[in-house]
Amino acid sequence: MDKGLQSEGNMIDVQQMIENNKKKKTVGERIEKIIPFFLLLCAAVSVLTTLGILFTLLRESIGFFSDVSIVNFYTGTNWSPWSGEYGVAPLIGGTLLVTLIATLVAVPLGLMAAIFLSEYANDKVRRIIKPILEVLAGIPTVVYGYFALTFITPMFQSIIPDLGIFNALSAGVVVGIMIIPMVASLSEDAMNSVPNALREGAYGLGATKLEVVFKVVLPAALSGIVASIVLAISRAIGETMIVTIAAGATPNLTFNPTESIQTMTAFIVQAATGDTTFGSTIYYSLYAVGMTLFVFTLVMNLIAQYISRKFREEY
């Protein structure tokens, strides 16, 4: 009886309280209107970051190209900024050489690992190996650089005696190892999304697993695989610490992997750590090189996105 009365009292309370608080709600309503605006501002930060990158690269590069002609920059073959020679070809050459070596390491190993994981390994093996491969992608690049310089290079030196301490080969190989997980896991995703019906069709005709892989799975997953390779190449182009530590600082237009070279990224680090005064031509050259690097990776990323969008349409 007593309880009943009490709860009757409550019943009025709650709705009454809501009524009362409705007046306060105008504050709430104002918050309700401000919040989306605040969130939009935060979302705009990422857009501003892109604009900021474009702005700074363009503005400082333009500053640079008023000192050094853009034609000389892109056609010159001698890069020695401290004596006023700004031909970017050796840096691009160095970057491409390292990227090429890395690709030669990562694509076969990454693809074979993807095939193994997607087609051969059972669930248990996959669950163990995949996270370990992912660890490779999480190792800081400065650690890879250390590893390349103090382990891989001495190891290669015992095979190739005239290999220098700094060389494109070790750097390229280690960059390749770093991007294996990228190729492997994205390619594996592509292979996994090949419908099983296609595989079963081939098995039904008496094909072995190997034949199914090469005649059915790989062709069907091709665009996803290509996209993963392009992304990994983009990653290799932008890689900085491994090449800075292990490939040297010798701008050198060569395709001999045993020589010391300098990549675009390594030059940026070198110039930023050296005594580069703000506003000097060398300071501006950082941005011209950075811009060239940015364009390379952007084009690669756009190609990868285009390919994987096409890919998604297929299934």
Next chain:
Amino acid sequence: MSKVMEEKTNVRNEQTKKPEVKSEVKKEKTNSIIEVNDLNLWYGSDQALYEVSMDIPQERVTAIIGPSGCGKSTFLKTLNRMVEMVPIVKTSGSIKYREQDIFSSKFKEEYLRTKVGMVFQKPNPFPKSIYDNVAYGPRIHGVKKKEILDQIVEKSLKGAAIWDELKDRLHENAYGLSGGQQQRVCIARALAVEPDVILMDEPTSALDPISTAKVEELVQELKEKYSIVIVTHNMQQAARISDKTAFFLNGELIE
């Protein structure tokens, strides 16, 4: 086809029998709490409801039945404007709650929903404690004092006939409860803001028969204080618990 016909005749029987008996007992309480007039509703260009007019009587159980996809859930969700969560929805016609047009700009949907509560098809407690689940409604509407919240929680759980089962487990996560218990906690959560009307969208479709029986029993008790609109596709259930039954077919109300 014949089944639908059969169901329809059943409805007719239901309607002819039950309301008469009831209206004699509680004649003074038959005024409507919600009046729906010429309600049309479109999802984009597809019309889902056609010219629905219907009264929801106060402190009664109104059952809405019909085959799946006939618009009965849509209709239910229109009553507390939850249907507007789909951005392409358009409506015409009027719904009046206690003589006020719920679509008018003066009538805030948040306020409407404290008056017209809802219980969903699948038990959907928040991943919080039982206490926090039930206290959620009062809290968002500004009730902060712990003693008051304690009382509300106790009363609401009692109202949903689950207090005795759960009074020692109030601070456990509601996800640890069985489906039937979760659904009754969801009912308690709806009761906590003391609405007038409770909308129930097939509340027992995800429950086992024993839990279903408990929820049905609960609905019978609740109509003492609340007006209940319940969507079901189970004819027997409608017959068991409702005072008034509406039959929907292809977005039209066929009484």
Next chain:
Amino acid sequence: MLGQNEQNMKKRMEGRVAANKISMVLFGLATAVGLIVLVLLFYRVLTQGVGYLSLDYILNFPAPYPEEAGIYAGLIGSIFLMIIVAVFAIIIGVATAIYLEEYAPQNRFTDFIRVNIQNLAGVPSIVFGLLGLTFFVYMFSFGYTLLAGGLTMALLILPVIVVAAQEAVRSVPSEIKEASYGMGASKWQTIARVVLPAAIPGILTGAIIALSRAIGETAPLIIVGAATAIYTLPDSLLAKYTVMPIQIYNWTGRPQEEWQYVAGAGIIILLAVLLLMNSIAVLIRNKYQRRF
């Protein structure tokens, strides 16, 4: 005639089966290469670094002699930097994710933000360094300070956090959002009281993984001027600082062999911190995995 054919076929069949077996071994070996390199790397780092690892090493500042050098400034600098990065990147990242998942209208600007975030994730980290150099170091005149480094790194990992937070917010079942709206909750109340609490484990896991990427990053911090030799701890947002990877890079570059051991010891500490962060992320994920 027929027997001949059958025999040929059988022979070919055997060949095909053998090729299949050989290739399986080959694929397995290729997979193992990555694992072997990982083991070699850990082995190498441990054997080189463990001799220099001691409590003194953890508590000493950089020094001109390898025996006296320590990672203290780098360790503390990395922790301070991560706090700044976490504050900025998590707030902005989660807000962006909520905007995109809950508020953003379906229009070209929203699409643009999405594509932009995807592209930003592919920009080399060193380019972020250049961005930080122009804006934070010079234009806002923060100089070569903790704040400039922290903001640069926050922008660098922002896309990772946004994507992780988007996934976490998206995985909150719509049923419980409906339940909240059905109680008369407003949109922001629903997000703040239901969506965010339910998404927090996912957001945290993603944020820790993003931070563990940031703690190993070196290149952008070289550009925005993290110091290599520093003998005090940063005492304000505008103080000079160093971080572990910069110390390791600096030591690795020195010609005397002893410094490589010092660098190895630094790598052990860095990897230990990374391991700790990732373990926390995995723990959070496992604890809250089966909630919905």
